[in-house]
Amino acid sequence: MKTRTLLTTFTALFLSYSSVTQAAFPERPITIVVPYSPGGAADTVARLIANELGDKLATNVIVENRPGASGTIGANNVARAKPDGYTILYDATPYSINPHLFAKLPFDNKALEPLSLVLLAAxxxxxxxxxxxxxxxxxxxxxxxxxxxxxxxxxxxxxxxxxxxxxxxxxxxxxxxxxxxxxxxxxxxxxxxxxxxxxxxxxxxxxxxxxxxxxxxxxxxxxxxxxxxxxxxxxxxxVIPGYEAYEWNGMFVPAGTPEQVKETLHAAIVEVVNGENIKKRLSDLGAQSVASTPNEFSQFLEEQDKKWAQVIEVGNIKLD
Missing domain, CATH: 3.40.190.10 (Periplasmic binding protein-like II)
Structure with a gap:
């Protein structure tokens, strides 16, 4: 009976400690990796979001540019990062195009989990x-x-x-x-x-x-x-009913990131993207703010993948 009581007490203490540990996220600065050069459209928006995201999460959010190979270098960096929520990928439309142009990517897309679509731009x-x-x-x-x-x-x-x-x-x-x-x-x-x-x-x-x-x-x-x-x-x-070709921006985390961490990040991103300041800034850039669920973003990516795969195949398009 005494052993059972001790086990119950230990379990309660462990769960309490785990809860406190998880609730502490974020405890240090977060890095948003932009796989494109500074000054571009994705970089500009990522910095707008990072500034407000830092305020929401009460930490510094740093934007780090890792350009090269049509965005695959930066994406690979995040795919290999520790899945703890402190490294986020801010990517764009080439993410859906690259798998059909490169003979082999340096990472598997399954190594990244969609977090939220951020914008659509015509x-x-x-x-x-x-x-x-x-x-x-x-x-x-x-x-x-x-x-x-x-x-x-x-x-x-x-x-x-x-x-x-x-x-x-x-x-x-x-x-x-x-x-x-x-x-x-x-x-x-x-x-x-x-x-x-x-x-x-x-x-x-x-x-x-x-x-x-x-x-x-x-x-x-x-x-x-x-x-x-x-x-x-x-x-x-x-001239072409149903035609559409969007620029998009979205955010990803490494696969295996804890659910509670993803929920914390997602809630903050949605609040920022739906805020009047970001909506206005995106509108000025000719873009529409979109704060999606991870599942909605995942479905969107599947549609984009199929669409551009077919266009690339039919057009026999190769890397320049």
Missing amino acids: NALIVRDDSPYKDVNDLIADAKANPGKLNFASGGSGTVQRLASELFRQELDLEMEHIPYKSGGPAIVDVLGGQVDFMFATVAASAPLVSPGKLRVLAVSSPERSALLPEVETVSET
């Missing part, structure tokens, strides 16, 4: 302002009349800008040439200069160049019109 189909194309149908008509003569730019095969154009081309059975660049900025410069006929570029990068009369936006890639370009029609409502 792309804009842009031409220079003095282009003969007044709308998207003009561009399509010229492409059909002159197979293989039109060209389009992108920041590289691993970008959604490239695949948005490829999906557009495949759906309309057009023959066009792809001109790859190392990033989206130089590609936009050559659209402005007339060296390239068109491209799908981020709304955030495109919108400021519309009013000065440098760019014309023919359509946007989201199902709904962009708040930054409300007068511009969507590809879906004009």
Whole structure:
């Protein structure tokens, strides 16, 4: 009887200690790894979120850039990190594209667990302002009349800008040439200069160049019109019903991270992403804030994986 009492007491003390230990998270700074260069769209948003996330969790949240190999270097770093909630991956659309371009990734996607989708952002189909194309149908008509003569730019095969154009081309059975660049900025410069006929570029990068009369936006890639370009029609409502090609950002943790830690992180992320400040900042960037559940994010990733796998296979797309 005495032994049973001691065991009961020990168990109660152990559970109490475990509860206190888990409740203490976070006890030290958290690192958000961005697998892209400083100053880019993902880096900018990650820093906005990190600042507010630190306030919510009462700790420092540090953003660490680990660019290279289309985001796979940084993702691999997090996949191999200790699953304790102190290392988070802030990734973007290339996460869904890379498995179908690289012969082998340095990590298994199962080594990372989806935590929350953060944002969705449309792309804009842009031409220079003095282009003969007044709308998207003009561009399509010229492409059909002159197979293989039109060209389009992108920041590289691993970008959604490239695949948005490829999906557009495949759906309309057009023959066009792809001109790859190392990033989206130089590609936009050559659209402005007339060296390239068109491209799908981020709304955030495109919108400021519309009013000065440098760019014309023919359509946007989201199902709904962009708040930054409300007068511009969507590809879906004009020429390809159901067409959509989003930039997305989301957050992951290493597989095996304790449930209570994930719940703490997720609750804080949802509160931050749903906050008026982040919503406003994302809207200014042409993006829509999305705070999803881990399951919703996982389902979204499955859909993206299937979609871009098919586009890449049909287009026989290789790494630049």
